[in-house]
Amino acid sequence: MSRGDLQTSFDVLVIGGGNAGLSAAIMAAEAGCSVCVLERAPRFYRGGNSRHTRNLRAMHAAPTSVLTEAYDEEEYFQDLLRVTKGKTTERLARLAIRGSQDSVAWLEARGVRFQKALSGTLHLGRTNAFFLGGGRALVNALYRHAESLGVIARCEAPVEQLHLEDGRCRSVTARLGGRLHDFTARSVVFAAGGFQANIPWLKESWGDAADNFLIRGTPYNTGEILKQLLDQGVAQVGDPQQCHAVAIDGRAPKYDGGICTRVDCVSLGIVVNAAAERFYDEGEDFWPKRYAIWGRLVAAQPGQVGHVIIDRKAIGLFMPPVFPAVTAGSIEELAGKIGLDPQALAATVAGYNASVREASFDHTALDDCRTEGLDPPKTHWARRLDEPPFHAYTLKPGITFTYLGVAVDDKARVLMAHGRPSANMFAAGEIMAGNVLGEGYLAGIGMTIGGVFGRIAGEEAARHASNAG
Numbered sequence: 113m114s115r116g117d118l119q120t121s122f123d124v125l126v127i128g129g130g131n132a133g134l135s136a137a138i139m140a141a142e143a144g145c146s147v148c149v150l151e152r153a154p155r156f157y158r159g160g161n162s163r164h165t166r167n168l169r170a171m172h173a174a175p176t177s178v179l180t181e182a183y184d185e186e187e188y189f190q191d192l193l194r195v196t197k198g199k200t201t202e203r204l205a206r207l208a209i210r211g212s213q214d215s216v217a218w219l220e221a222r223g224v225r226f227q228k229a230l231s232g233t234l235h236l237g238r239t240n241a242f243f244l245g246g247g248r249a250l251v252n253a254l255y256r257h258a259e260s261l262g263v264i265a266r267c268e269a270p271v272e273q274l275h276l277e278d279g280r281c282r283s284v285t286a287r288l289g290g291r292l293h294d295f296t297a298r299s300v301v302f303a304a305g306g307f308q309a310n311i312p313w314l315k316e317s318w319g320d321a322a323d324n325f326l327i328r329g330t331p332y333n334t335g336e337i338l339k340q341l342l343d344q345g346v347a348q349v350g351d352p353q354q355c356h357a358v359a360i361d362g363r364a365p366k367y368d369g370g371i372c373t374r375v376d377c378v379s380l381g382i383v384v385n386a387a388a389e390r391f392y393d394e395g396e397d398f399w400p401k402r403y404a405i406w407g408r409l410v411a412a413q414p415g416q417v418g419h420v421i422i423d424r425k426a427i428g429l430f431m432p433p434v435f436p437a438v439t440a441g442s443i444e445e446l447a448g449k450i451g452l453d454p455q456a457l458a459a460t461v462a463g464y465n466a467s468v469r470e471a472s473f474d475h476t477a478l479d480d481c482r483t484e485g486l487d488p489p490k491t492h493w494a495r496r497l498d499e500p501p502f503h504a505y506t507l508k509p510g511i512t513f514t515y516l517g518v519a520v521d522d523k524a525r526v527l528m529a530h531g532r533p534s535a536n537m538f539a540a541g542e543i544m545a546g547n548v549l550g551e552g553y554l555a556g557i558g559m560t561i562g563g564v565f566g567r568i569a570g571e572e573a574a575r576h577a578s579n580a581g
Contacts (some may be wrong), residue, residue, distance in 0.1 A: 119264065122148045123577040124570070125284065125297035127271050128339060129153075130160030132541025132562035132569075133303030134254040138222060139570025140299075141261035145327060145577050148288050148295065152270040152304070153332040157368075159251035160305050161329040161513055161542065161558070164370035166247065167240040168563060169556030171213045178216065178226045180238045185209050188239075189229075189406040192554055195401055199550025205524055206546055208557075211564030216241045220565065223253035236400055238325045239554040271304075271337060276344040279528045280535045298580040299573035302526065303566065306514035307335025308355060309367060309494060314511070317353040324416035328360055328510035331367035338543055346534075347527040348518035350546025356553045357407025359418060360510030363435050375505045378406060379493050380429055380475070381422035382464055383507070385413040388447065388456035390464070395482070395492035404512075404553030411509040418507040419450055421461070421561065424499040431474055437503035446502045465496040472519075474501075513558065515546035524569035536580070538573050540565035 129151030141147045151158050167496045171188050172179050192200060222285055225244040229237035236242075236478060243250045255265060266288060273285040281300040304309040307313045309331045312519045314322035342348050364373035378394050381566060383406075385391055392409050396402055410418040421443075440446035443461050444454035467486035473495060481494045518526050518539050525533035541562040550559055 118288070119148070120293055120295045122146045122295070122297045122571045124148075124299045125150070125295055126301045126303060127283060127284065128160065128257075128303035128305060128541065128543070129158050129253070129265060129267070130303065130305065130562065131162040131165075131250065132252070132443035132566035133301065133342040134258055135563050135566030136301045136303060136538070136570035136573065137258050137263045138254065138261065139567050140574040140577070141258065141263050142579070145574045146298070147258075147263045149258070149265040150269040150271055150284075150295070151265065151267045153267060155267045156265050157330065157332065158255070159247070160333060162251050162562070163247045164329065165243070165250070165559050166371060166557035167236065167242040167556045168215055169212065169240050169554060170560070171209050172217055173213075173541065178241045179227055183239050183550060191401065191519065192306060192548075192557065195404075195552035195554050196550050197552065203522060205548045208561050208564045209332035211567070213558045215560065215563050219250070219563070222257040224250050225253075237545050238553060239400075239421050274337070274340045274344065278535075279345070279532065279536050298577035299536050299538065301336060301569045301573050302341065302518070302537065302543055303541045303562075303569075304337035305330070305333035305542045306355075306517065306518065306545075307338060308333055308511045308514050310334040318411070319444070320550070323415050324508065325411070326369060326373075326508050326510045327367045328364065328369045328371075328520055333513065333542070335514075340423070340516050341471045343359055345529050346537075347529050347531065348516070349519040349544070350515040350517050350550065352514070352516040354515040354546070354549075354551050356404055356512035356515075356549075356558065357411065358404055358510045358512060359406035359410045359507040362417065362506035362508040364508070364510065368430055369510065373510065374403070375420060375433050376403070377422050377426055377430040377505070378403070378420050381420050381497065382418045382461070382490070383418050384452070384457065384460055385419075386415055386417055386452070388452045388460050388568065390460060390488060392486050393491055395494060396489045400555035403555065405461060406507070407509040407511065408508050416509055417433050419452065420505050420507060421446070421497060422503050423455075423497045424501060427497060427503070433505070439501045440503075441500050441505050443497070443502055446504050450504050450506055461497050464490075468496050469495045470495060475528050502521060513542040513545070513561065515549050517542070517544045517546040520544045520547055520565070523572045524565050525572065536576055538569040
């Protein structure tokens with residue numbers, strides 16, 4: 113179905129143009145392969161969820177120009193175990209962790225610049241390397257480098273059909289300029305993300321509650337590639353209900369709100385539901401290890417809504433979201449402004465205040481400011497809400513990406529349903545992140561998984577293409 117002089121045959125074909133796909137494309141091109149990237153989104157929106165990122169989590173043995181102290185493999189893995197509750201494939205998780213040790217240098221050598229960690233509630237200066245200019249700058253730098261190597265990157269090129277046979281990808285059909293074209297390659301890398309922007313698919317697991325979800329990630333990840341792979345005999349990994357879900361400002365847009373809609377003051381106050389009742393420990397652990405549980409927590413509340421309440425003391429201690437807080441001189445007035453029963457919220461705050469046992473408040477450490485006799489407790493950073501003005505942010509679940517994906521081995525080869533690796537298919541990024549993330553999330557690890565497995569996939573795809581030639 114190809115027309116004109118459009119090149120449609122390559123050594124390596126990459127489907128998806130975010131961090132994972134670009135890392136794969138660059139590795140394959142640096143190995144001397146002809147490479148094409150098919151990206152569904154228009155040029156302005158290219159890059160998938162990588163556009164919205166700020167950092168990646170990196171193992172390191174000593175301080176670097178952008179990371180403090182040390183963060184070794186075992187501490188990293190134990191952090192991952194805690195947030196996933198053990199639901200991870202250890203050999204693949206450790207592969208990603210070890211590979212992260214080279215991630216900063218690899219990206220810097222290809223035009224990505226970094227900066228020191230931001231202040232506030234992130235607690236990430238030791239563990240996470242921040243991109244200068246954020247995710248869009250990262251994506252642009254990787255595209256520039258890929259194209260300098262001769263990689264052909266096609267935007268607005270959705271893949272409509274995969275042609276798999278006997279564990280191989282024979283060809284893919286993509287739409288470019290309103291016409292269908294068949295692309296062939298010796299090796300194919302799938303880096304097309306999850307299905308978080310596909311509300312009907314989300315509803316299969318979440319029911320009608322999914323109608324109230326906001327999609328903080330790209331609207332172009334609707335899971336068509338994932339579904340076709342699973343329907344054609346690729347092994348599945350992960351729970352369709354598990355995802356990277358964050359509590360975000362309820363005023364955020366339905367799609368593509370990104371990181372600026374996240375509300376980071378949960379650990380500095382209390383969170384209540386539509387009945388003005390608390391439902392979880394806001395001070396359980398440092399925010400980067402717990403922020404991604406709050407989307408699921410809010411999703412389980414009536415109407416999928418929560419409200420975080422803080423007072424004057426919290427101002428300046430967290431990164432403010434894009435929308436200003438609702439503010440009032442009293443708890444009762446605040447309740448009225450956010451649609452809660454004033455007496456119910458006042459009673460909840462009064463009960464919380466009475467239970468607080470304040471010590472030396474230190475938001476950079478797991479301090480001893482806690483509640484006693486309160487259910488659920490607040491185990492750290494508990495301070496009375498008693499200094500007006502009072503502030504509130506209404507929260508809704510913000511879905512970043514889903515964990516249902518394709519199974520891979522330690523060479524990033526796609527596994528078929530019978531357990532054998534595909535002859536020429538590889539995967540990287542969110543489409544295979546469920547191999548590492550069975551539940552929960554650790555700040556920055558999505559970029560780590562995408563980058564490390566992207567590099568592995570690109571290297572292995574190039575090796576296969578060379579051998580097949």
